[in-house]
Amino acid sequence: MHKPRLHLIASFDIAHLQYLDEEGRATQALPDFATPDTLLALYRQMALARLVDDRAVKLQRTGQLGTYPSSLGQEAIGVGTGSALRQDDIYCPYYRETGALLERGVTIAEILAIWGGDERGQDFAHAREDFPLCVPIATQLLHAAGVAFALAYQQREMGAKPRVAVSSAGDGATSKGDFYEAINLAGVWKLPVVFVINNNQWAISVSRRAQTAACTIAQKAVAAGINCLQVDGNDVIAVRAAVADAIERARKGAGPMLIEAVSYRLSDHTTADDASRYCPAEELEQARAREPLQRLRRYLEHAGLWDDGREEELQRELAEILERELREYRQREPDAPTAMFDHLYAGLPEALLEQCAEVGTARPAGDET
């Protein structure tokens, strides 16, 4: 049978960025920002994120916190991303975000409050314009597109300075319509927005391979006509470099970008999950060897910037910070029961006054206090 002649009309390449290999050796000259001070600061924030996650899981196990999603093993993505934003850029996080939140100035007490069942944690004292943690998968990517439209609109119509929206999501989120709709719109409207995908290989128990036949998640950007890059998500220098570069390009009007940061979820999905039911132990062991903290620590040690003594000193300092924040979390009284009416609308509609009064006087069944 005659085989028709075909013309190649489009093709694509996916680039991968790495600065530090698994042993913590530089694979190329580091970017300009990678001064000793900056690298030490990144290390410190990753260590703090790990400490917070570790304690949060323990608090949950002892009944002092609700369900908690640890970011164990993915600290480089959160810290690398969060540190790439300017303070007046806007972050639209998903829910596995300890490192990024710390970078944005969200306090540990606020993070604990959120997972400890108190909306007041989402009322960030800093980062006032950032979106709150977002639980429904991928929905925040559309909020970021909307924020980016508003930022560009304010620049165009009102003379505001250029700002950028950044949003994050997991690999599972890239199977959802919200993701495709967000990158598609961002491309068509050339929005100043950067999407960072934390590809930690798992969406609860569904593996990356079971999620998509695409060989990279980054390439999903190709269909939307936007730029993309895959980075080693266990290399905080690569994450920071990629996100910062994407943000600055977006700020200059070059449009959106999708960044896939490849890592591994070393914890359960949340404290309500048991990954041993589906996560192969060998795979987990191999992933542990690639984790981001020891990688940067090795680099710093080789560079003469770190040693056991400094590590001990750091852990002592971070533990003190954590204890202080824990005290704040524990000491905060629960909100008044009527607080559930306080921010439902800008002003409480008359139709709700009676219910508000009812909750104000009623004592819930089983509440003996």
Add this chain to the structure above:
Amino acid sequence: MAAITLVEAVTLALAHELRQDKRVVVFGQDVGVNGGVFRATDGLQAEFGTDRVLDTPLAENMIAGIAIGMAAQGLRPVAEFQFMGFIYPGFDQVLNHAARLRNRTRGRLSCPIVYRAPYGGGIHAPEHHSESTEALFAHIPGLRVVVPSSPARAYGLLLAAIRDPDPVVFLEPKRIYRAARQEVPDDGEALPLDHCFRLREGSDITLVAWGAALKETLAAAEALASEGVEAEVIDPATLKPLDIHTIIDSLEKTRRCVVIHEAARFGGLGAEIIAQVNEYAFDLLDAPVCRVTGYDTVMPYYRLENHYLPDVDRILAGVRRTLEYPA
């Protein structure tokens, strides 16, 4: 001042707010160059430019979701869903985020959004273009649901919705988009939300209806008047939160009530109104409150739609049952 239709009043209100508030942006499928499939945004892109009146890609969930980001950043987005039947992909964003962002952030961020959608049956449209599912939205805490029923109320309530600091689902009864003309001054005067409108005074029975169903309800009231029965007609207009007081005030006088809506009966807003009447005004009633509604069936294709929609005869039958109780 020319008399205008309901859909022209929508355009007039949008133009007024676009003109006086730089934060207002209008977007959706076909709202730009084409001026909307019902022409509700006709001429707006030409006047206000492609930066403020935008055609979006075809994705309702995206339309719902980006409005949240825009609003949180201080804009006043007015998003159009082409038909109510196609809102559902965006339901997640409306329910889980637009309605809750203020609460979730303890007032730090908010969603002053208007989600507009043509709704209701009676225009011989294909499947999915004729349903009335306002009760789905009215059930959601944090939302307002508003339905205008005349050109003047479309203008005044849409202005109020755009200026409201919280999300409003603004459902436009497309069967009466061009059914009547009315002189509407473009004076920028908003009408109050959360407030019933008394469209007709009467002392014998209270008829509660909204949107296009008011056309038949008012016609039924005229027919009753010729028989010597004076019906009071109340248009809640804001279905959530509901101003039950105006309805109960009316019942003080009439002691009998019929609720009319196009939507299916089970769990419809008639049920909510009746439940509140029972809770607050049971002793006032001389008869059970009657519902005249769409049936608990799938909205039929258009050859049967007039059998589904409440008409004057069905309303009159409901009124007679209520007036004759306990016969």
